[in-house]
Amino acid sequence: MLWLLSRVMGKVVFAMANMTPSGDLLFPAWIVVMAGCLMVADLHRRKELMLLYNLGIPAWRAAAVAMIPGLVMESILVMLLP
Amino acid sequence: MREVLVADCVGKRFNDRWVLHSASLRATRGELRALLGRNGAGKSTLFRIAAGLMQPDGGSVRFNGAYVERARLPRLARAGLCVIPDHDLLSNAFTIREHYQFMAPRDDQARIEPIADRLGISHLLDSRPFALSSGERRRAEVGFALVRRPSCLLADEPLRNISPIDADALLQVFREIAHNGCGVVITGHEVPALMAAVDHVTWCTAGTTYEMGPPFMARTNDRFVRDYLGPSGG
Numbered sequence: 001m002l003w004l005l006s007r008v009m010g011k012v013v014f015a016m017a018n019m020t021p022s023g024d025l026l027f028p029a030w031i032v033v034m035a036g037c038l039m040v041a042d043l044h045r046r047k048e049l050m051l052l053y054n055l056g057i058p059a060w061r062a063a064a065v066a067m068i069p070g071l072v073m074e075s076i077l078v079m080l081l082p
Numbered sequence: 083m084r085e086v087l088v089a090d091c092v093g094k095r096f097n098d099r100w101v102l103h104s105a106s107l108r109a110t111r112g113e114l115r116a117l118l119g120r121n122g123a124g125k126s127t128l129f130r131i132a133a134g135l136m137q138p139d140g141g142s143v144r145f146n147g148a149y150v151e152r153a154r155l156p157r158l159a160r161a162g163l164c165v166i167p168d169h170d171l172l173s174n175a176f177t178i179r180e181h182y183q184f185m186a187p188r189d190d191q192a193r194i195e196p197i198a199d200r201l202g203i204s205h206l207l208d209s210r211p212f213a214l215s216s217g218e219r220r221r222a223e224v225g226f227a228l229v230r231r232p233s234c235l236l237a238d239e240p241l242r243n244i245s246p247i248d249a250d251a252l253l254q255v256f257r258e259i260a261h262n263g264c265g266v267v268i269t270g271h272e273v274p275a276l277m278a279a280v281d282h283v284t285w286c287t288a289g290t291t292y293e294m295g296p297p298f299m300a301r302t303n304d305r306f307v308r309d310y311l312g313p314s315g316g
Contacts, residue, residue, distance in 0.1 A: 047170060047173075050165065050169075050171055051171060051172065051173050053154075053156050053159060053165070054164055054165060054171070054185075054230070055159065055184060055185070056159040056160035057156055058157075
C-alpha cells in the first residue's frame with residue numbers, strides 16, 4: 001500500500017512538474033511538504049503527540065520545524081544546480 | 083474563583099448517535115474529583131472534550147474563567163492544564179530525567195530529584211519508559227505532571243493495571259497535588275480506592291452527568307448504587 005501510494009504520488013508530482021511553467025520548483029516543494037507530513041505521521045506512530053501537546057506545542061509547529069532542514073537543503077540545491 | 087476548568091452542557095454525536103447530551107465536567111481548585119461511569123456511558127468522550135482533544139457539537143469549555151473557542155490541548159496546556167492519557171504519555175526516546183527537564187522551568191530544575199524521591203522513582207530517573215513496569219511508568223507520568231505545576235490536572239484511568247499498593251500511593255500524590263491548589267479530575271473503575279480518596283464524585287450515565295457530591299453522599303443515592311456500584315456497593 002505504501003509502495004503504491006509513493007509511486008502514485010511520484011507520478012503525479014512529475015506529471016505536474018512537466019505541465020506547469022515553474023515545474024522545476026515543484027519537486028523541491030513536494031520534498032519539503034513531505035518532510036512535515038512524515039514528521040506528524042512519525043509522532044503519531046511513536047505516540048508522542050500527547051507529550052508534545054502537554055508541552056504546549058501543536059503538531060503543525062513540529063511539522064514546521066521538521067521542514068526547516070529540507071527547506072535549507074532544497075534551497076541550496078536549487079541555487080547550485082543548473 | 084475556584085473552578086479552573088468547566089466543560090459545560092456538552093453535547094457530542096458520532097454520525098446520528100448522540101453520545102453526550104448536556105454533560106458537564108468541572109475541575110475545582112483544591113479538590114480531587116472522580117468522573118465515574120459504566121463503559122460506553124460517554125465518560126471518555128467528555129474527558130477528551132474537556133482536555134481539548136475533541137471538539138464538542140454543543141456546549142462550551144471555560145478555562146480559568148475564560149471561554150475557550152475551539153479548545154485545543156496545546157493552548158490549554160500553555161494556560162496550565164496537564165493531561166495524563168490512558169495510554170503511555172512518556173516517549174521511549176528520552177529518559178525520565180530528560181522528560182522532567184523539558185517540563186520544569188529552567189530555574190526550577192532542582193525540584194526534579196525531590197519529586198522523583200516522593201514517587202519512589204529516583205533510581206529510575208536515567209531509565210527510558212520502556213524499561214519500567216506499568217506501575218513505575220504511571221508514577222513517572224504523575225511526576226511529569228508534578229514537575230509541570232499545573233493549575234488543572236486530568237488523569238484518564240491512572241490506576242489501570244497497577245497494584246493496589248501503588249494505586250494507594252498514587253492517589254495520595256493526587257490528593258497532595260489537589261490540596262496544593264490544583265484542580266484534579268481522575269477517571270477509573272477502581273471504585274473502593276477512588277471513593278476512599280476523592281472529595282467529589284461526578285457520575286456519567288446515558289450521555290449526561292450528575293454531580294453526586296462527596297463519596298458518602300453518592301453512596302446514599304439509590305440510582306447511583308443500583309446502576310453503577312451494583313449489589314456489592316462497589
